[in-house]
Amino acid sequence: MGVTVLQQFPMVENRTGPQTIEFLTKRVVALGAVQTGQFLVDCETYMSVPNLGPQRTVHVVHNSEAPASVFAVLESGQRSVPLVADGLFDLLMQKMATIYSKKQPKIEAKGPRFEIADFCVKLGSVTMGQNFKGVLVEVEYRPCLVASSCWELVREFLQGFLGSVVPATPPPYLQNRMNELYQPIDTVNQYLEQFAQYRKATGVR
């Protein structure tokens, strides 16, 4: 487990999602990466029923990188409460169906996973419900746990195969936590941030 940076790859007019993934796969493999299976990050969103006061939202996220865990982020107003639990949490959510109901379609990112030296690269195509929404690129630099120490390195690596779309600043979520120890929940929060963007956007981004 190391610092993970999540990066959105903008879609081009005349290229479909699978083509984009294939295009990026070729570039990553050209760098010497080896494919090590698939990955999947999915997010279910539950809303509290209206008669319980102010609206609260719970995002339940599964990450194939931590197969034994279930991540949950509770958002009420400006506050967000993260939780990491084991697989039984899913069953608990089913029990609470009267309090939290599913309103929004499931959103997920899945695709191939690569390893290249100390880096782990994941190319995920984002789908909401059945609709393709875009492509997310996740890069993990495993030897390091502090984002500020390795952001430059990761950015350079990202630029190596994504080109100029990589911004000069880290993702907004990471910016406030550049000097803290990186936790698995931070990856999940970055995904939630990106998923929220996809929800707002209409069509492919």
Add this chain to the structure above:
Amino acid sequence: MAYSVSISVEAPIENQIQEITYDGQELYQSPLSMSENLARLAQKIDFNKVIPEEVEKENSDSLEKSDDESSSKDSAAFQSSLWPWDSVRNKLRNALTEVCVLSDVLAIAKEKRYMVLDPVPQEGVETKPMVQVYARKKALAGAATVLLTGAERLRTSQTEISRNRTTPDFHIELLRLRQNWRLKKVSNSIIGDLSYRTAGSKYAQTGMFEVTKAEEENPTTGSPPPSPGPGGAPKPSSALRVMVPSELQGVAYIEVLCQKDQEDLCSASINVLGSGPTATNPDIHWQQKLEAAQNVLFCKELFNQLAKEAVQLQAPIPHMVVGNQIMATVLPGIQLIISLCHSTGTDKKPPSQNPPQKSEHDHVLEHSLHQLLREVHHKNTHHPFPHPSSGPIGPSKKRCLAGPMAADRYELMEMMKSQTLLEQIIQQAQHFFMRLRTEYVLDTIAKEVKDPLIVSHWNALNSPTQSCVKINIMTHGYDSVCRTSLIVHVGEKSLKCVCRDGRVMHMSYEPQELRDLIFCQIYQHQITAVQALAKCMGWQFLANSSHLGLGAVEPLGNASSCILASPIGDRLIAVRCEPHMGVQVAIAQSPRKDFFPGQLVKERKWENLGGSFKEVRWDKMEGKNFLNKMELLMASLTSS
């Protein structure tokens, strides 16, 4: 209705007691037959209700005819449908007639006009005194016999108790047995269980045994010479007898042998019970018998488990399971043989005398084998806390925390790995040999090399698969001047050496590698010690090379050297140390004595440059050891 409970009430099957005799015997009534029962029930019928009707009948003559008709109808009905009740009806009718006659008689007698009732004079009962005496005598005799038989019975039970006082009572013994073993009553027999099932064992074989009461003590057990078994003084046989299944009888133990190229290197014969009684004769106490049987069961389980693992494990050199032997290769050329010895028959003497011959062995491997299986048992029953009511039970604490700690795939895979018993015992055996070899290498070097002293300290605290030795290299008399220390971690198949300068070296199981390393360290120590000594003596330290590229190529390591200058700089000493050739020392002096002006170097001043080095005949030098010789050499060169 759904909650109604049906209660059935029925008469006890027992017969009614007719009589209880004086000695407590009960005589039962024979059960009533069907017709008798019916008659009994008919007797309970209340006839009072019929009588007023009859009176009415008598009073009203007019109704007689109709009554007769109805009775004839009734009788016809009786005959047609309820014929079985006919006898009852006849009896009732007869009774009614008699009662009517009686009431008539009474009514007439009441008038005192036609009939008078006179008392009949009572005839006195003849009482014959002799008959009475005989009757009383007979009754007394009956009572006396009852009392006598009762007294006799009490007396016999009393004597039995007093006779059995030497051997403990069956029930007391059973109580003692119950305190240590699991027993249960199945119909008329008492069955016990000596398996480790309750302690967490999952071995399929049951450990059932049966407890019976010993038969009448045969008087011969006391008279023959007491059995010469090592169990001590033969106790009087107990009132209990324990029947153990035949496959658990006898004595079993697991023997661990280490062979090196078919020759015994070390052998550990494991008798779990220590030197328990090996006999299968029925004389031994039930406690020892049960313990022996339990031990047999344990050994069988252990061997079964090891054999299963040996077949399943994928080893580079496959493990072999032949009969009651498991053979595994520990290190090249060294085999570990685990065998199950189970002796049942009466020829119990030979196995019991073998262990004393192998008194050299240590019990470590044996002990750890047992410990490992016990650990498995313990893990089966003791799950780490907390036990969530909804969560699965059984996974390790680490696995329970894996979810909330968001462990990644690699960590989860690591958690899944577990070692089998055989792997663990092989590792322990490997470590045992590594330790043995390291000890041997260190001891032989310490014996061979006298000049720097080699002292090794073994850490007292170690684990079954890891130990640690600290090696100090120092020169006698100069131990405060210089001391080289290194630490060797002895693992399962490799050695790790941490040198003083922080270098870490990994070595394989070949002892030669450690030997070479220690020799290199010895000669490096000599050079550093000379430098430290030079500092003390006020000499200057000009140059140093621990890996000298000059001279013949060394078979191991490189030669190291240093050059020292005297305090005023007029003398030079060069030391060259190499693991193979030993120490060479050469000296040079600054105004060279053999300076002759030649063609190129003419002037006299060049003699101060110093001359060529001349080797010192080191074996002729005085001094106890290398540093002492160096000190003397420096001292002599300084003074002159």
